[in-house]
Amino acid sequence: MSHNAWHNARVMYENDACAQALGIDIVEMDDGYAVVTMKVQPQMLNGHQTCHGGQLFSLADTAFAYACNSQGLVAVASACSIEFLRPGLAGDTLTATACVKHQGKVAGVYDIEIVNQHNKTVALFRGKSHRTGGTITGEA
Secondary structure, eight states: OOHHHHHHHHHHHHTOHHHHHHTOEEEEEETTEEEEEEEOOGGGBOTTSSBOHHHHHHHHHHHHHHHHTTTSEEEEEEEEEEEEOSOOOTTOEEEEEEEEEEEOSSEEEEEEEEEOTTOOEEEEEEEEEEEEEEETTSOO
16 A cells, blocks of 8 residues: 555545545555545436436546556546446445556556446446646645
């Protein structure tokens, strides 16, 4: 477990209004790795009464963001894709786990899996990151 990864996550989360508004909690952190959770609220449902795909994307994207910034080097998404495999339902607790697949000096690739409370896969997400040259804490 990397204490620096937790520190970087805390610094980011303080300014992450989107994750806070969605009720996303950080559960685990390490270098190139993050686990976040979110409970599906009624306002997250689409017209079919399942979790809106944009909410699932936001959950996965948040796990991706924390994993690719875990080493304290500012990284942003350069591309993302998602595969929706089963619906999330009101009251479900969804867990997104992000794992680095490749991290170079600038470009990275991360895979994120979202599962429900029954450990059934809801979605698979792949994110490509780009390091901007800054640091999370603003220190050189």
